Amino acid sequence: MKIRVATYNIHKGVSYRSQPRVHALKQAIGKFDADVVFLQEVQGKHDRIAEKFGEELHGHRHWPTTAQHEFFGDGRHSVYGMNAKYDHGHHGNALLSNFPIAKWTNTDISDHAYEARGILHCIIDTPSTPVHCYVVHLGLFEAGRTRQTQALIDAVKETAPDNEPVIIAGDFNDWRNTLSATLRKALGVVEVFDEIRPPSALGDLVRTLARRKAALHPARTFPAALPVFRLDRIYVRGFSVETAQVLHGPEWARLSDHSPIVATLGLN
Numbered sequence: 463m464k465i466r467v468a469t470y471n472i473h474k475g476v477s478y479r480s481q482p483r484v485h486a487l488k489q490a491i492g493k494f495d496a497d498v499v500f501l502q503e504v505q506g507k508h509d510r511i512a513e514k515f516g517e518e519l520h521g522h523r524h525w526p527t528t529a530q531h532e533f534f535g536d537g538r539h540s541v542y543g544m545n546a547k548y549d550h551g552h553h554g555n556a557l558l559s560n561f562p563i564a565k566w567t568n569t570d571i572s573d574h575a576y577e578a579r580g581i582l583h584c585i586i587d588t589p590s591t592p593v594h595c596y597v598v599h600l601g602l603f604e605a606g607r608t609r610q611t612q613a614l615i616d617a618v619k620e621t622a623p624d625n626e627p628v629i630i631a632g633d634f635n636d637w638r639n640t641l642s643a644t645l646r647k648a649l650g651v652v653e654v655f656d657e658i659r660p661p662s663a664l665g666d667l668v669r670t671l672a673r674r675k676a677a678l679h680p681a682r683t684f685p686a687a688l689p690v691f692r693l694d695r696i697y698v699r700g701f702s703v704e705t706a707q708v709l710h711g712p713e714w715a716r717l718s719d720h721s722p723i724v725a726t727l728g729l730n
Contacts, residue, residue, distance in 0.1 A: 463590045463729040464704070468496040469631035469696055471599070471720035474505045474553055475530055482511065482524045483717050484533060490717055491534050491558070494724050498586065499558040500631035500696075502599040504530045506542055508551035531556035543568030543582035543597070554580060555597040555632065561586040567621075571613045573606030581617055590729055594622040598632035604640070611641050615648045627700030627729060633720065637691040639679060645697055654696045654725040655681050657703035681708045681723060687715040694723055701727040 470491070475484040491499060505511075506529045526533040531542040535558045545554035545568075557563070566584040573579070582597040598614060600607045614630070622628050630651065634641060645651055656678045682689035689710055696706070706725040714721055 463588065465498060465588065465593070465701070465727045465729065466494070466496045466724065467498045467500070467629060467631065467696060467727060468494040468722055468724045469500040469502075469633075469694055470494075470722035471502040471633040471694065471718060472504065472530075473718040473720070474503050474508070476511065477716070484526055484530065485524075487717055488534050488536065490714070490722075492536075494722065496724060497560045498593075498595060498629070499534075500595065500597045500629075501531065501534070501556040501558065502597065502633045503553055504534075504542060504556040506530065506544055506552045506554060508553075510550045531558065534558060539563045539586075541566045541582065541584055543580050545570070545572070545580040545599070546578035555582040555599055557582060557584045557595055557597055559584070559586050559595075561588050561593075563587075564592065569613070569617055571610045573601050573603070573609055577601045577603075577606070579610060581614055583617060583621055588729075592626055594618070594626060594628045596628070596630040596632075598630060598634065600632075600634050600636065602635055604638075607634070607636060607641065611644060615645070618649055628698065629701070629727075630697040631695065631723075633693055634695050635693055636695075637684075637693060639692055642678065642680065642695075642697075649697075649699060651697040651699045652703070653678070653680050654698065654703045654706040654723070654727075655679070658706050681706070683708055683710075683721040683723065685715075685719050686710060686717075686721045689721055694720055696723055696725050698727060700730050702730055704728055
C-alpha cells in the first residue's frame, strides 16, 4: 500500500502583508494530491480578519466563514488542534485525511507562556492498518525544542505500539538539525530525505577510508522565496520512502514563508 503525505506551515493563511491567501492555499493543497496533509499555523478563528475580508465582493468571499481546516479539507476528514488562543481568535495544527480518523488527541507542549505549541495525534484507518500521525510545531528556542522533542518521544512511545506505523511531520524549527539523531535513536524513525540521497561512489570511498558515515540532512524549506534553513520534516517508521520533494518557486513563495514537503511512502 502507498500513502502520499505532505506537510506545510501555511502562515495562518495570510501573506507577510496580512493579505488573505486562503483560496490560493486551498488550490495549492489540492495540487499535493496527498492522502494525508499535516498543517501548521492553521487559523481556527480570527475575528479581525474575518470582519475585514469576510464580506462578499463580486460574489467572492476573501475569508471563509468556516475554520481553515474545514475549508481546506473540502469534505475530507479533518481535525484541528488549538494551541494558541487570544481575544480575537486562535490557531494551531491540523490534519486532513482521505482515510477516516478513528481517534485524535491534542497535547499541550508549550515551553513558556509566549509560545503556545502542541502535538496533534491522529490515528487514521487505512485499508491495511492503523497509522499514527503526529502533527508537530516546535518552539523557536533550542532549549525549549529539546524539551518538546522529549515530550514528542514520550507521546509516541505511549500511544503508538511498536508494530504500528508512524508518521511525524511538521515545522521543527530545528535549523541546526540537532534533534534528528535523538528521534532516530529513541523512536526508530527516519527522515524522508535520509532515504533518497543519490549514491556517490567517490563520496562512499572517502567516507570508507575516513571511517565516517554519510551525513544526513533534511531539505531546505525556509524562507520559501530562497530556502536556506532546514525547518520542516517528515519522519516515518514502518514505511519505505519512494519519493520526497520540496515544492518551491515564485508560486509557493507568495503563499507562505515555508515551502511544503511532499513524499510518497510504501507500507512495509
